[in-house]
Amino acid sequence: MTWLYLSLGSALSFASLTLLSRVVSVKSKNPRALSIVFNLIAFLMALMIFFITGANKNFSLPTKFEPYLYLSIACLFYGLYERIRFYVAQVLEASLVSIINNISLAVAFFTAAFIYSEVMTINKIGGFLLILTALFLVSVNKVSKINRRGILLAILANVFLGIGWALDKKGVIFFSPETYNVLVWFFPLFVLYFPYLKFSDIKKEIKISSWKIALLSLFNVIGYFIQLKAQALADATRVIPIVQTSTLLTVIFGIFILKEKDNLFKKIFAGIIAIGGVFLLR
Known part of the structure; x- marks a missing residue:
């Protein structure tokens, strides 16, 4: 049952992350600069976990090319996701973002089906359609002031995230969860910074967000790390649906x-x- 407790802990962390992202992003002057600060702090926290857990004592890296190929692709898509995540949080309510975030799971399942030759069932297709229905419900409103560009960017961000998630399965096979956790927080920083960002903009975001950005990073690092640990103990198809209950938690807390x-x-x-769509995707 350890995997279940870890999965529930991850769900709570991600719900807290989405809520606080909204609070921090609304005040941001440069969401990409905010994301760089966030990811840098997250990387340092992941590095602390690496040493605190003693993973450095058994540290080793794969010798084959394949693990680094998958790692590079995952980091590219995580970097693209990080470039727009705080803009999305800035223009859309947390309760809407959490619902749209479920599309990342559908993308992860279909990407995994392609990469790992997993069987596509009626349940999985039905789950994907339910998630699209939920997305349609929060996107269409005659009197709504919903930012349409924000909706489109939220969908795009979750496509990037879903591909990254699908590749995580390879990551925990070739690397330890602690090592992989450090690597996927470090390398996306290069994608985030490219081609250039003024250091003064980064300093402004630190001043505006202060301690909140550190707390935000903590929620993400802990949530992601214990999700990786849960996946090491149980199938991803059992873990991820539990983690995605963060959607309902965020909607309730957002209200x-x-x-x-x-x-x-x-x-x-x-x-x-x-x-419901998430659980059909199991």
Whole structure:
């Protein structure tokens, strides 16, 4: 049952991450600069976990080319995701973002089916359609002030994230969870920084966000790390659906904590549909 507790802990961490991302992003002057600060702190935290857990004592790297190919592709897509994640959090409510985030799981499943030759079942197709239905519900509203560009970028961000997730399965096979955790926080920094960003913009984001950005990084690092640990103990098809219950947690917390009460029942209904789709994808 350890995998279950780890998965639930990961869900709570990701729900907290989405909520706080909204709070921090709204005040940001440069979301990409904010993401660089966030990822740099996350990398340092992942490095601390690496040494605290004693992973450095048994440290080793693969000798074949294949692991580094998968790692490079995963880091590229994680970097692309990080470039736009805080812009999305800035223009869309946390409760909406959490529902749209479920598309990353559908992308991960279909990408994994292609990479690992996994069987595509009726349940998985049905789950994907339910997630699209939830996405449609939160995207279409005649009187809504929803940022359409934000919706499109949120979908794109989750496509990038889903591909990265699909490649994580290879990562924990070739690398230890602790080592892989460090690498996927470090290398996307190069994608984030390219081609150039003023250091003054980065300093401004540190000043604006202060301790909140460190807490934000902590939620993401812990949530992602214990998800990797859970996947090392149980199948990803058991772990990820539990982790994705963060959607419903975020919708509920967003309503009560951030007062995101527009289209209240539609959000709750869409959240439940999305969770149903996630469980069909198992």
